[in-house]
Amino acid sequence: MEANSIKKYNKWIVALSIAIPLAVAILFRVKIDLELPVFLPPIYASINAVTAVLLVIAVWAVKNGKLKLHEQLIKATLVCSALFLVMYVLYHMTSNSTAYEGDGILKWVYYFILITHIILSVAVIPFVLITFVRGITNQVEKHKKIAKITFPLWLYVAVSGVVVYLMISPYY
Template identity: 55%
Template sequence: MEDHSLEKKYSKLIIAVSIIIPVVVAILFGVKLKDLGFNVEPLSFLPPIYATTNGITAIVLVLAVMAIKKGNRKLHERLMTFAIALSLAFLVMYVAYHMTSDSTKFGDLNHDGILDTAESAKIGSLRLVYFIILITHILLSVAIIPLVLITYVRALSERFDRHRKIAKITFPIWLYVAVTGVIVFLMISPYYA
């Protein structure tokens, strides 16, 4: 019964973190340090780094699943902890970038911050594809927070039957978020100023 109490102990924390992270990110996403009087340069070097971090996360997740399927639990644990650390690093870089840089409009070929009729016509339906990928990426990145935390706590509490059940849901969603993070970057990168 000790294992179950560990899950119970962390349940309120998981709920709190699952709410606080998206709310804080949403608030910080709208805060521009220059508008607050800080003289900071845009951290325009970050998007390729955090996109790479997403790509590495995807690889680490696949390696972690391969490790557990081969019975290497210790390697699986280390890889999953590393994947969580990578996701946290991504989050910090993502927020830092958006607090120091203006948003980029998909299709803004001349980098003036305005998507005019000609640019919109040139990009066509690819803009819709981009937004579908982006919106599902964002929504699932919020949903993945409690899933990862619950999955992790179940492993820590050695409730492996319950861990496996939720991991079968968590893994594909987390992998989708990591892969689409890279795709979103590749699609929008030509429009960075």
């Protein structure tokens, strides 16, 4: 891969790694008086679950030499992540946040999972983008090296998103 192309990708990675969390933070503060025709949290939680399953299958595919399937699964996972993000922001722009009403140890577990989910959901963005670019530019060894970090981070974000939803769902 040509050095100029990689530099161009790197600029996009940096820009998106900053722009996505910044846009989410800004849009989180915007409230739109609109009632959505569907209740989004179970939908975007399900998308997180699908993301987790696709990630696991993608790792299985690459370990079994099914590189084209791996690529298709990762692209589908990226689409799921983008859909999740759009629905998550849309929900929070049209609805008030729901407070967790549990107590005792479950309250601490909930907040631990929520806080680590939020922090890692921001931190994983550049990892996902770098890993994807290294894959599509055929930098196989660099791709494998960073994928070993990206996979568990991304999987944790997807699974913890589902857990957070399940824990807060009684309070909607």
